[in-house]
Amino acid sequence: MDWLQRMNHAIDYIEENLESDIDYDQIAKIALCSVYQFQRMFSFVLEVPLAEYIRRRRLTLAALDLQNRQNKVTDVALKYGYKTPESFSRAFQNMHNLTPTSARNTGCQLKAYPRLSFQLILKGAVGMHYRIEKRDAFQVYGLEDIYNYDNIANQQGESIPEVWQNINKNGELDRLLQTVPGDWQHEGNFNKELGAVFAFDSYKFTSNTTFPYLIGCYRSENSKVDGYTIVDVPASTWVVFSTLSDENESGRYDLSTLKNKIFSEWLQTSKLNILDGGNFEMYCTNKDGYEYCELWYRIESNSE
Structure with missing residues (x-):
């Protein structure tokens, strides 16, 4: 099937x-x-x-x-x-x-939503860039919260963008950045274009209607992790997609479009399965000062 x-x-x-x-x-x-x-x-x-x-x-x-x-x-x-x-x-x-x-009442206006169906639609005229990375186990740490899947809001009713705005205003984001040593990219064998703070979500089961979301950093030997949630990331194979694209008119995808293409196009044709256990949203800046985002998903590999 x-x-x-x-x-x-x-x-x-x-x-x-x-x-x-x-x-x-x-x-x-x-x-x-x-x-x-x-x-x-x-x-x-x-x-x-x-x-x-x-x-x-x-x-x-x-x-x-x-x-x-x-x-x-x-x-x-x-x-x-x-x-x-x-x-x-x-x-x-x-x-x-x-x-x-x-x-x-006769003549009243009502709203109707028909049954949905998944259909094969010819897409794929625009290529998708991705790469496969294998990484040993490591740890991340940061500010954790639990969000409802239906409205993507935490128990206080704040959306993820609102939480990012709040920690930027109240200084928590700056305090988090100060815990990161300058050599973390070299120690973790990460691309120099990756920013120190990223998002990591769905790394543990909370319920069928909620998911955990961490605004955090890579834990290196000299990271100052006191007061932060620490999460283990198992050895994994990752598929990495970028919002950068030299094939669409704007030169980049927005995150919503990229996620749609991953799940509606790439996943159907790749014969690879995306696994539970955490997904990264990495924020990057290239050498020309151009900001972009990478999405990291755990996938099955021959060794898993």
Whole structure:
């Protein structure tokens, strides 16, 4: 069974269970990947989080049910997984811009999200640059937080870009930079263009709906790690993609476009599997002062 078939069978399962509990582990089992990897692929390829897709589909069907005046609002709410009519009403209004009761009226405007499907679309006219690196085990350290996968926000409701802005304003980013010795790139055998601070995410399981995210640095012999979270990175083979491209008009990809291409094009044709256990977002500056980003993903290798 190929990638497209697995993903569409996973969608089949979701559609068949919109009126009951949806087991994320079962979705991943059908797609032959982890829950995290399925959610990651789903959001990068379809540009909507998995939970949001499920919510939209349920509320689309709920609106259709409400057109039948014999269906009580309470019964429709329970049918699609809402514990109270109030929570259902809030969700319904957020999507349809009117109350469930108003949705019964003839001529009212409702919003519908159709079932999604994964299809083969001819792409690949623009080449993708990547390289494979093998690295021994090492450690990273830094500022750790846990984020919800649905809205990519932490428990305080801050998004990842907001957290970066906050630590830049309050001086935490500068303090982190001061813990890094000047020879870290040589000691870790890293490219001189890599910046000292990077992002490392999904390196451990927190839950099916959350992931860990570390703003951190490579731990060298003289790093000052007191007060920071330390994470072990196992010996791994990595595939590395860059936002730099000499083949598109702007000379670079934005991160969203690059991630979409990795999961919708490269992953389908490479015959390699991206593994759980951590992904890096490295921030770089080349010799001409041009800033770019590298995405590092752990992959299977013959030795693993």
